[in-house]
Amino acid sequence: MALCIHSFFHQQSATICYLVACQASKQAMLIDAPADFDLANGELSFSTAHTIINYINDNAFSLQWIVETHTHADHISAASYLQQKLQPSHPCQLGIGEGICLVQQYFSQLYALEMPCNGAPFDHLFTDQSQFQLGEYTVEVLATAGHTLDSVCYLIAGNAFVGDTFFMPDSGTARCDFPGGSAIQLYESLQRILALPDETQLWMCHDYQPAGRKLAHQTTVAEQRAHNIHMQGNKAHYIRSREQRDATLSVPKLLHPAIQMNIRAGQLPAVNTNKQRFLTIPLTVLL
Template sequence: MALRIHSFFHQQSATLCYLVSCESTKQCLLIDAPADFDMPSGELSFITANEIISYIKTEQLTLQWLLETHAHADHITAASYIKQQLHDTHPCKLGTGEGITQVQQHFSQLYNLDMPCNGEPFDALFADKAQFQLGDYTVDVIATPGHTPDSVCFHIDGNVFVGDTFFMPDSGTARCDFPGGSAGELYDSLQRILAFPDDTVLWMCHDYQPDGRPLANKTTVKEQREQNIHLKGDKQSFITTREGRDATLAVPKLLHSSIQLNIRAGQYPSKTDTQQHYLAIPLTVLL
């Protein structure tokens, strides 16, 4: 029995996507798959997603799950596209944290979207400590709110896919200034991850390569505990550091585009009478 982890790096958004497979059963799951989006032209494409699909077919894997660690604000998910492309041979399920309903409620109002806020179209909404099987392995779900209310991590056989909680130690942790975010909650969530054994491998969702260093996508609990630049003090120190840092950060460039699609697992808005899909941008007028 062996667990295999293959990563794909999406340069446009500095996103790392993971295909995790059980070698004995050939069953696999995919975490945080990105689509390609050009904001100025409005062109949505699936170059990275098609590479992943090709890899799954070449390796003769059976995709069981398409998982999202949360509704991302920096890239558009390719989950629904991949599900549709593989539907005939891989009837996989979409899964995310149960907090997605709270995120749907907030952003459907912000963007004036006519949509259900019950978690659709996700097939599974995971509560904290939920479990499911991937071949011979058990996948444990860890609710990690703070960055967003719906954030979850996935633990599989000594590996934790941390979403936007930790970054590499030299980059610290994720921002907490999105709706429903909380630096205090993120600190508590980080402590849950740090409670795992020292040699537990933490797989990053993003790496922004500070100071031009080579790409890095994994670290350990021990390294995060000893080296993370945002975890040098107590909880209040972290909150002060995190909130101070967040106050200086710009709005993600793809925020409005990403959120409107990602709260629907990447499904498009309904076409208008002109047979065109549209996204909305709330206008803030400064006088």
């Protein structure tokens, strides 16, 4: 039986979340699930997550894995919320690349968070080329650092869920100016993806619809190699142009709320003595 791939588009962050399922076993994994967040009001909600839950239940899937391609800076993860809502009837193990430990170390210091920097609360920290089963299919994890230290892609049955490495060919590739980011590393990671068979289907994590074009989130290795606007020169050209472009980019609007929660798989901050939950925004004073 065929592999089922269903996408959910999160308009607020231009994120595409994927539900990937083995039709024979009904086992499924969820990739990059977003929560909904109103920054001005500090309101966190989960309507997108409930749309996903309804789809899982309507199709009688058993959610085995909730995985992230990296620690996102543009949306808050719904991973922990979904795990809580779906267990114990769904195993729902949380997974991310092993580089999360380094990401936790940096940002826990920045935000003065008291937390172990050992990957918790994620259940599995994937190493490069590690594998796990999804029904009749084997999922391989490919380390693709550069955008972040914990970036990974998930390969299954001729499909690659590439996170923030490639965008659609007319949008290029991801930025590398976050802590631990590296244009050199990202170039090497992109080459690993381009070394996959030409017909490999690549599924994007974001689509910003340049020039107002229709939403698109699926392409191939061959199409990326031939047409990606950032990959038409050599390595030195890529690194130079990537770093120059990154220097002009604004900070993502939700970076501080998203990072503080996403290094903990989207877990809520602890309640303080006033029975409130708070997120920190570092202040830069320009005089």
